[in-house]
Amino acid sequence: MANGTLQIKAISGHAGTVPGKNTSRDYDVCKLIDVTTCIGCKACEVACLEWNGYPFRETVFDNTYQTMPDTAWNYYNLIRFNEHVNEDGTLSWLMRKDQCMHCADPGCLRACPADGAIVQYTNGIVDFQQENCIGCQYCVTGCPFNIPKFNPTTKKVHKCTLCSDRVGAGLEPACIKACPTGCLHFGTKDDMKDLAETRAAQLREHTSHKDAGVYDPPGVSGTHVIYVLHDINNPERYGGLPKDPRVPWMVRLWKGPLKWIGNFGMVAGIIGVAAHYMRFGPKAEAEPEESKK
Amino acid sequence: MSATVAVPQTQHAGEIERYTFAERLMHWLSGFTYLYCLGTGLAFYSPHLFWIAYVLGGAPTSRFWHPIVAIVFVLGTVWMHVLWSRDMEMTEGDKRWLDGIQAYITNHDEQLPLADRFNAGQKLYYWLMVYGALFLLFSGIFLWFPEYVPRQAAWVRRVMILVHEVAALVTIGGFIIHIYMSVFMEPASVTAMTTGYVNRGWARTYHRLWYLRVTGQKE
Ligand code: HEM
Ligand code: SF4
Ligand code: SF4
Numbered sequence: 001m002a003n004g005t006l007q008i009k010a011i012s013g014h015a016g017t018v019p020g021k022n023t024s025r026d027y028d029v030c031k032l033i034d035v036t037t038c039i040g041c042k043a044c045e046v047a048c049l050e051w052n053g054y055p056f057r058e059t060v061f062d063n064t065y066q067t068m069p070d071t072a073w074n075y076y077n078l079i080r081f082n083e084h085v086n087e088d089g090t091l092s093w094l095m096r097k098d099q100c101m102h103c104a105d106p107g108c109l110r111a112c113p114a115d116g117a118i119v120q121y122t123n124g125i126v127d128f129q130q131e132n133c134i135g136c137q138y139c140v141t142g143c144p145f146n147i148p149k150f151n152p153t154t155k156k157v158h159k160c161t162l163c164s165d166r167v168g169a170g171l172e173p174a175c176i177k178a179c180p181t182g183c184l185h186f187g188t189k190d191d192m193k194d195l196a197e198t199r200a201a202q203l204r205e206h207t208s209h210k211d212a213g214v215y216d217p218p219g220v221s222g223t224h225v226i227y228v229l230h231d232i233n234n235p236e237r238y239g240g241l242p243k244d245p246r247v248p249w250m251v252r253l254w255k256g257p258l259k260w261i262g263n264f265g266m267v268a269g270i271i272g273v274a275a276h277y278m279r280f281g282p283k284a285e286a287e288p289e290e291s292k293k
Numbered sequence: 294m295s296a297t298v299a300v301p302q303t304q305h306a307g308e309i310e311r312y313t314f315a316e317r318l319m320h321w322l323s324g325f326t327y328l329y330c331l332g333t334g335l336a337f338y339s340p341h342l343f344w345i346a347y348v349l350g351g352a353p354t355s356r357f358w359h360p361i362v363a364i365v366f367v368l369g370t371v372w373m374h375v376l377w378s379r380d381m382e383m384t385e386g387d388k389r390w391l392d393g394i395q396a397y398i399t400n401h402d403e404q405l406p407l408a409d410r411f412n413a414g415q416k417l418y419y420w421l422m423v424y425g426a427l428f429l430l431f432s433g434i435f436l437w438f439p440e441y442v443p444r445q446a447a448w449v450r451r452v453m454i455l456v457h458e459v460a461a462l463v464t465i466g467g468f469i470i471h472i473y474m475s476v477f478m479e480p481a482s483v484t485a486m487t488t489g490y491v492n493r494g495w496a497r498t499y500h501r502l503w504y505l506r507v508t509g510q511k512e
């Protein structure tokens with residue numbers, strides 16, 4: 001979704017400078033998801049559909065409470081349910097709100113070849129601009145969280161916008177507004193980090209969740225969606241949250257050194273043949289008539 | 294397949310037919326489809342070259358046509374293989390030619406083993422493009438339909454992008470030399486590939502074995 005009121009600090013597939021880079025003192029925004037107080041009511045899923053104007057899509061029943069197996073191009077936000085059996089035989093019913101993490105170092109944006117198809121605002125929101133998208137799905141390859149989803153009809157990719165259109169107008173995201181338990185919070189990154197650490201400390205001190213902690217993965221330079229988890233050492237239990245997400249090294253190689261080597265090679269090749277022409281010149285003209293030997 | 298001596302026509306009197314009509318059609322079909330894939334591919338390769346996609350009708354258009362035109366390029370290459378693979382087999386002489394390639398680079402062609410219809414450099418470029426096309430096709434299909442690659446096999450998509458890009462860069466290296474050789478170093482070869490004919494002196498100088506064969510002469 002385009003948003004004119006937000007300054008841009010990074011643009012995909014873009015040659016040259018970017019208007020908002022190092023010029024803005026905008027706060028980094030952040031969504032805090034305290035999974036320990038999520039009751040799996042899915043109010044956020046409904047609010048997301050409502051705000052983004054999508055109809056409810058078809059789904060499959062797979063014997064769980066989960067609305068559908070995975071997020072979709074018109075279903076950005078999904079509560080993942082997992083019934084985890086603990087070592088002492090008790091059951092943990094884990095619920096995690098899954099959506100784009102709005103990485104500070106977004107693999108989707110790094111991988112995207114199209115100028116302006118993905119932008120990052122100075123407040124940290126990563127937003128897809130479908131009018132510039134070419135449908136190559138490189139973003140899917142670059143994302144460590146399996147977030148961007150392809151619409152096969154329009155050949156465009158969509159994902160959670162962190163309600164950039166609401167945030168740009170000074171409102172909180174729709175999911176935050178809908179949450180009945182207060183498990184979702186929205187504010188500056190510093191405030192949310194503070195709140196999350198306080199809550200995690202509270203869990204460690206006053207409950208049996210001695211490993212409670214905050215998920216703000218450093219491998220992608222932190223995210224603008226953070227979680228409080230009961231067990232920070234096993235994020236995979238929460239519907240496959242990666243333990244140490246990073247932009248895949250092959251994507252870095254492809255977008256980094258390989259470009260430089262390739263560009264150098266092509267330019268050197270052209271200069272090389274030009275230099276050869278100047279040094280040695282063309283092959284001698286052959287005699288038009290057959291020379292009798 | 295080697296060409297036969299031309300039936301003398303007024304406009305090509307005294308010349309030798311080097312490429313049949315089918316060969317020329319095949320060559321330019323492969324060439325221009327390659328060029329289109331090169332342009333659109335480079336647009337996705339670098340933000341600094343993304344403008345090429347605009348020139349060629351817009352970025353989504355380029356993404357749509359790049360793989361389809363590439364299929365035509367591959368078909369052209371298959372056709373090329375049908376017409377030329379026998380002429381392109383490397384011989385003992387070619388190995389010596391490649392050992393002495395320094396002489397070719399410095400324009401001392403007289404020091405090299407005699408070339409047949411194609412010299413060893415041309416053969417090398419041919420095989421580079423044949424294998425390049427195979428690698429580009431194989432990896433390109435994964436890039437074309439990434440939505441069918443399951444999430445668990447995400448690494449396949451990453452590997453295929455790398456393979457595609459490296460294969461493209463290798464063919465680009467050959468392509469630069471190919472264009473340079475034919476347009477600047479031996480301009481007669483462009484005429485040959487458009488009209489189909491070369492003069493006898495050129496054939497005798499640069500492709501002696503072929504010249505002797507098609508004119509029925511003995512050294
Ligand atoms: C042979 C069949 C081929 C297929 C099926 C194919 C398909 C693709 C696809 C689907 C992409 C991703 C971008 C896009 O979606 O358009 C791509 C990228 C690319 N293609 Fe091809 N292609 C083929 C041949 C070629 C050829 C002949 C070249 C010429 C050099 C080429 C050069 C490139 C380059 C440079 C990229 C960009 C790689 C990057 O993003 O770094 N491709 N190709
Ligand atoms: S979670 Fe994926 S889609 Fe979202 S910003 Fe990070 S890399 Fe991009
Ligand atoms: S599909 Fe993804 S990577 Fe490709 S242009 Fe669209 S947003 Fe960019």
